[in-house]
Amino acid sequence: MTIPHPVPSLSSHPLHWRERESFVLLDSEFGDGEHFFATWQAWRDDPQRPRQLHYLALLPQLAALDELQQVSAKAPEWQSLHAELRAAWPPAVPGFHRIFLQDEQLILTLMIGDSAACLRQIVAKVDAFRLHGRSWQTWPAPALNILGRLAAEHASLDISGTEETARKQLQQAGFVFESAADDASQTSALRAHFAPRFSARLTASSTAATVHSDRRAIVIGAGLAGSAACQRLVQRGWSVDLIESHTTPAQQASGNTAGIFMPLLSRDDNPGSRLSRSAYLFALQVWRQLGGIGNTFDGAACGVLQIARDAEHAGGQQQLADYWRYPADYAQWLDQAAASRLAGSPVSGGGWYFPAAGWVRPGSLCQTMLESCGDRLQIHFGQRAAILEREQDSWAVHDQHGAKIASAPVLILANACDALHFPQAADLPLSAIRGQITYLDAKQVPAITPVLCGEAYLTPAYEGICSVGASYDEDEQATLRQDSQDANLARLANILPGWRAGQLPLAGRVGFRCVASDRLPLIGALPDKNGTCAVREAKLKDLPRFAGLYSLLGYASRGLIWAPLAAELLASQLNGEPLPIEADLAAALDPARFLLKQRRRGSTPQR
Known part of the structure; x- marks a missing residue:
């Protein structure tokens, strides 16, 4: 196969990754994905390829799928690669996105956001750096020192468009250029290898965990x-x-009939929100790898509609929506009328709709x-x-x-x-926090389409039963309690105006959440x-x-x-x-x- 634009760090030096158990490559600019597709194909074609390839890619904004489609059209061999990547492509939201390809032998980690800021957040030992395009040239000079802290032993670095200042910064970080830097123009491609003057150093990849050879x-x-x-x-x-x-x-706690999954939003995008976003999107991908919700395990990606508590809360959430402008495949703010239409029943206010969210039977x-x-x-x-x-x-x-x-x-x-x-x-x-869930016959509540949640939640019917919950009690009673059920139903009634529970039998389950x-x-x-x-x-x-x-x-x-x-x-x-x-x-x-x-x-x- 002829790769449209050869990748210097691999095509010129193929032995660098051969017969390695694992290999980590850091790309300064994912762009339209051309370098990634070329690397992927080169890895597939090499019989001595590493068993596992980690491809870390920085990008200020996520490339559109049509851009990837155009690039994949450059080589027939890339068509199947594009189809696999497209199926796992994440929503365009900030953060690190881990994508499994080739039966998890190729692991792509997309890092969306300011590239220099993302670079400081990487924890890895990198075997090969590829600095190309323009984005890396806007990094503040200290950012180049980070490459030295990330570099594995004998790491290589391919770089284009280097100015003397950048080369000196990289040399101070421990990289030795293989060609005469003084003769290189700003557009020349240069190669360096990591050979620090001092081997004892603190690395950005230090963690408290020990790497274990006995698995x-x-x-x-x-x-x-x-x-x-x-x-x-x-x-x-x-x-x-x-x-x-x-x-x-x-x-x-994992024994409930239905658990809901969704991300958490906040105006300041605090660590809790960032973590919930990463966890939510990663879970969706792992579940696809396992065969999919509703296929190999029970549940439905029916969407989750999170209703605002009151008018003041709704106003704040509308401002949040205007500020972040989340992509529609991640989160949408709906007014009360639109939320009611989506729910299939009148709801008390506007709300957030998460189209890929839903419910799963944890067991x-x-x-x-x-x-x-x-x-x-x-x-x-x-x-x-x-x-x-x-x-x-x-x-x-x-x-x-x-x-x-x-x-x-x-x-x-x-x-x-x-x-x-x-x-x-x-x-x-x-500490253990008591949570009581109420089980209702599906005929006793409106036939909703997505999961409804807010101060309470209601799941669509599973085997004729809907789950309502959950209480948040600071006691250790393991049996069902009427006051917890009454509170669950009262909170649900606040979300569903006009619905009243009436006298219902005490039915449900008690579990204890483990909370830090x-x-x-x-x-x-x-x-x-x-x-x-x-x-x-x-x-x-x-x-x-x-x-x-x-x-x-x-x-x-x-x-x-x-x-x-x-x-x-x-x-x-x-x-x-x-x-x-x-x-x-x-x-x-x-x-x-x-x-x-x-x-x-x-x-x-x-x-």
């Missing part, structure tokens, strides 16, 4: 968190032992994720993990009688607030509060951790969308891969963030 893990908990962890690890070739005290998966999703693991997953149902012991370089999990259930170098706690029973996790700021004090999950290596820290003014990466012990906890009421992204984030850390989200967002989820705050306040003694 065996134990996961405790077979709800959404644990099932997703098994799926993401097995996909990478890990062998996993799953320990669950119940005889089937998804028996705690069926857990089952699908576990079944996808095949024989690399060993499940220990009906066994309660009671004791955790560190044995040399592994963790051993014992039951309440002291019998060993499993051992492995990596142990992941994905059992919600039950994790607090272990001494290693006892101080985590987690700051309402964000705890994802990553668990801190050891009694461990020593050699740095006086420590950062997250400096804090002591329990070797090989990790958590996937605190998903609150958003476990459906949190589970895939959290598992991907942890699996990426354990494998030394580029992270799927920005560095500051990963830090916001680090379980050691609470210990860091305590030590900075001087409230936690150090040895």
Whole structure:
């Protein structure tokens, strides 16, 4: 095949990636995707290609699909590539977007937003840099130093249009140019390799997680968190032992008949909103990889209509819509009349419509994720993990009688607030919040099309039953309660004017959400509060951790969308891969963030 515009870093130096397990390439400008398609094709054509290729691409704005179509028409071999990419193309919203291609052997991470700002948020060890186009030339000079902190050993760099100042900055960052820089014009393509004068350096890719060559893990908990962890690890070739005290998966908070999935919006696009957007979009992609909602697991991408609380709230949301102008395939603001038409029943106000959102039966999703693991997953149902012991370089999990259930170098706690029973996790700021869901016969409520939500939610019928919820109670009663049901129905009546519940039988389910004090999950290596820290003014990466012990906890009421992204984030850390989200967002989820705050306040003694 003849590639329309050869890619210097690959076509001229094909051995750089050959016979590698994994290879990471950073492209300064995705543009219309031509360089990406060329790289993809070159990788497919090379029999000695790396098993996994990570392609990180910066772009201020997402390319339109018709632009990709025009580029793919340049080569017949690109047509099938374009079709696969098109099916996974994300909405044009800011942030990092991880896209799986070629059975997850090719992983494209699109980083939408200011390129220099995105560059500072990358956590990766990059094997090849490709700086081309114009966007990188607008970066502030210090941004080029970041390339040195991202560079893996012997990394290559291909660059065009370099001025002397930029070349000197790159040389200071540790890159050595292979041609005479003084003879190069601004339009010449130059190649450099990473050869820093000092090998000991702090890198932007430092994380608290240890990269494990022995890919065996134990996961405790077979709800959404644990099932997703098994799926993401097995996909990478890990062998996993799953320990669950119940005889089937998804028996705690993940056992509801229907859970809704949608993103969270905010005017300031705060970390919570950014994280929910990433989690929501990533979940949609993982579910497509698993076969799709309503196909391999129960649910429907029927859309979610989030109704404003009152007129004042609606006015604020209208201003938010005017400010952000979200793409229609992500979120649309509808006035009351349009919202009522969409719902198929009168609603109390305007609302946000998320067309790709909907509902899923969590238990069926857990089952699908576990079944996808095949024989690399060993499940220990009906066994309660009671004791955790560190044995040399592994963790051993014992039951309440002291019998060993499993051992492995990596142990992941994905059992919600039950994790607090272990001494290693006892101080985590987690609490159980009671949630009661009401089940109604579908004939007792209006026949809605999308999920309705606001102060309450109502799902379309599943096997003749609609779910209404959910209460937010600070008590430990595990049985159904009339006052919680009455409150659920009263909140629903506020969304559906003219509808009254009447006398209905007490029916539903009680579950307990695991919630952290700051309402964000705890994802990553668990801190050891009694461990020593050699740095006086420590950062997250400096804090002591329990070797090989990790958590996937605190998903609150958003476990459906949190589970895939959290598992991907942890699996990426354990494998030394580029992270799927920005560095500051990963830090916001680090379980050691609470210990860091305590030590900075001087409230936690150090040895």
